[in-house]
Amino acid sequence: MIDEKLFQRVARRIDSYRKAMIELQTALSAVPAIGPENGGEGELMKAKLLEARLAKMGFPETIRFDAHDDRVPSKIRPNLVVKIKGRKPQFVWIITHLDVVPPGELNLWSGSPYKAYVKNGKIFGRGVEDNQQDMVASIFAAKALLDEGITSHYSIGLGFVADEETSGKKGLYHLVNSPDNPIGKKDLIVIPDSGNPQGTLIEITEKSMLWLRFKTRGKQCHGSNPHLGKNAFVAASHLVIELARLKSFFPKTDRLFDPPQSTFEPTKKEFNVENINTIPGEDVFYMDCRVLPCYRLTDVMKKIRQIAGKIEKRFGVRIEITPVHYLQSPKATPADAPVVLALKEAVKTVYGVKPFAGGVGAGTLAAYLRKQNYQAAVWSKTNQTAHQPDEHCPIANMTGNAKVFAYLFLRE
Numbered sequence: 001m002i003d004e005k006l007f008q009r010v011a012r013r014i015d016s017y018r019k020a021m022i023e024l025q026t027a028l029s030a031v032p033a034i035g036p037e038n039g040g041e042g043e044l045m046k047a048k049l050l051e052a053r054l055a056k057m058g059f060p061e062t063i064r065f066d067a068h069d070d071r072v073p074s075k076i077r078p079n080l081v082v083k084i085k086g087r088k089p090q091f092v093w094i095i096t097h098l099d100v101v102p103p104g105e106l107n108l109w110s111g112s113p114y115k116a117y118v119k120n121g122k123i124f125g126r127g128v129e130d131n132q133q134d135m136v137a138s139i140f141a142a143k144a145l146l147d148e149g150i151t152s153h154y155s156i157g158l159g160f161v162a163d164e165e166t167s168g169k170k171g172l173y174h175l176v177n178s179p180d181n182p183i184g185k186k187d188l189i190v191i192p193d194s195g196n197p198q199g200t201l202i203e204i205t206e207k208s209m210l211w212l213r214f215k216t217r218g219k220q221c222h223g224s225n226p227h228l229g230k231n232a233f234v235a236a237s238h239l240v241i242e243l244a245r246l247k248s249f250f251p252k253t254d255r256l257f258d259p260p261q262s263t264f265e266p267t268k269k270e271f272n273v274e275n276i277n278t279i280p281g282e283d284v285f286y287m288d289c290r291v292l293p294c295y296r297l298t299d300v301m302k303k304i305r306q307i308a309g310k311i312e313k314r315f316g317v318r319i320e321i322t323p324v325h326y327l328q329s330p331k332a333t334p335a336d337a338p339v340v341l342a343l344k345e346a347v348k349t350v351y352g353v354k355p356f357a358g359g360v361g362a363g364t365l366a367a368y369l370r371k372q373n374y375q376a377a378v379w380s381k382t383n384q385t386a387h388q389p390d391e392h393c394p395i396a397n398m399t400g401n402a403k404v405f406a407y408l409f410l411r412e
Helices: 004-016 018-029 044-056 132-147 172-176 232-243 297-315 338-351 366-371 395-410
Strands: 080-084 091-097 117-119 122-124 155-161 188-191 201-206 208-217 263-269 282-291 318-327 356-360 376-379 392-394
Touching: 004 132, 004 395, 018 044, 018 122, 018 132, 018 395, 044 080, 080 132, 091 132, 091 395, 122 395, 132 155, 132 395, 155 172, 172 366, 188 338, 188 366, 188 395, 201 338, 201 366, 208 232, 208 297, 232 263, 232 282, 232 297, 282 297, 297 318, 338 376, 338 395, 366 376, 392 395
Parallel strands: 091 155, 091 188, 188 376, 201 356
Antiparallel strands: 080 155, 117 122, 122 392, 201 376, 208 282, 208 318, 263 282
């Protein structure tokens, strides 16, 4: 139930913020917030910029939940929370993340990744969609209520967390495990970090995530005498081919997901030898596995070790397998959970589409919340350009998503 006239007032106010939303996007993009695993210095400078902007915009004082991290110069991974009191103590939370991934191959970008620009109704730049589109949308959704002098039905919680792109341990995990954790089990929690271009997907479950590092140890030798060594690169290459058979060992499908099957993809490859005429004695590559919840990751690991064992015997090498990220999918958020029903109503009202509950292969912060028995939903209308060169977000998505969030705040 919602006061339609009140919502239309707020929607018009959000439309009036278009220029300000673009400006904030531009300012945020200019401050790279890359985690130490990806060679960056963390999110502190971006968090400080955001704190200053929120204060200038009239928001209540931000609450800091900093995590210590020796790997960044500041030793701090910042997590920010803003709370706005509503008529009910129960909160609607919109939780977005501060960090971004590196730009990748710069020659594939049309301009500087960190100098956002507008073209054809879209904002281009690293981080503008992942996750600044909905970060900015959540901020201006709340600001619209403040500027209109409206007290929302639910209390409003905005979370801006670190470390989402790598592990989450210094971000949401740290926040939820803090003694003063502000997120309640009965709160409505939205993680706007996945979706589809139609805005119809409300994600309630995710595939299990398994990132693995494979280090093959052989014996280095001169390229003219390969029989004197054990080529780690060749053994690793055969291992990659054999690992493709994992799809046949775990063949089930689930229509909640797109793609509906488990995926097992080799990805990153580390540098081995400097010169062409040396047989490498060591080789390292990585694999990204997204596994349907019906399978246990322990069983997947067992099969992978069996495959690696056969390669070891065949080529006389040793293979070390190290999990980089290991997350068994927790129990799904119920399709009839209050947050899912509220989102369906809000999305239908704003975008005129019929939302549905489904699953994704990408990992989001919702998985950790579900593991801790929170009913979290993931939703965003997104063009799915995250992690790509020329990442972009339609300005209409930014304003439209802000209206969805505002609808949730106002809903009784």
